[in-house]
Amino acid sequence: MGTTWIQGDRDHAVRSELREWRNGRNSFRVLKRKWAGWNRLWVLCETTSADEDPDAAPVVKRWIGVLLLQSRPSSGEWGAKFVEDSCGPWCADAPLSWLPELTSEAFEGMFAADWYARVKAHHRANGTGVVLRKGSKLVTRYAQEVQVVRASPLTVVRNDTEYKLPRKYVNWPATYELWQQA
Structure with a gap:
């Protein structure tokens, strides 16, 4: 050892x-x-x-x-x-x-x-190993629901405005719950 x-x-x-x-x-x-x-x-x-x-x-x-x-x-x-x-x-x-x-x-x-x-x-x-696709919904750390526009770099849209979102700002447990509800 x-x-x-x-x-x-x-x-x-x-x-x-x-x-x-x-x-x-x-x-x-x-x-x-x-x-x-x-x-x-x-x-x-x-x-x-x-x-x-x-x-x-x-x-x-x-x-x-x-x-x-x-x-x-x-x-x-x-x-x-x-x-x-x-x-x-x-x-x-x-x-x-x-x-x-x-x-x-x-x-x-x-x-x-x-x-x-x-x-x-x-x-x-x-959220490692997760394949994100255009149209997927995510929940951010600030409990905001956003939609994926591009997977790389991760770009999301909220209220008709696009943002680049670092993966570390995704609330993965809440996102999994959102996906299970859909």
Whole structure:
């Protein structure tokens, strides 16, 4: 559960920590990667494990992990700490689109099911993963109902006046309620 310090740059630390391996019928590989800022890398991983019995089918598990990175500029080192979903990482901004790709075993860890619920709640509260279309209705932080004119950049109309609206000013929980009422 500690941090591994690696001499070199950030990319070297990532390659070193997320190296694919195979040992007989057991293996580990990274299927997808997504950076969240400069020092956090989300990864969708797949592990295959098999019993000693060659006739037994191997168990394939897909799960999400996060590689946390930290630099020590004075020594030229990068610290890397890999946290699996079963440990319940503190950050909950993992890509929502990856959840359907997980195997059921991914939810069996002590903290995993709770963490996946936090990931869904995070995306619901922040409106990430929502596809906005022309004509969609939104509720702003100031409880004003507006209509989408363009999705990118988000442009809305209210009282025949168009505004560019940063997504952070959308009240996503109230918008979801509005959509459910329609």
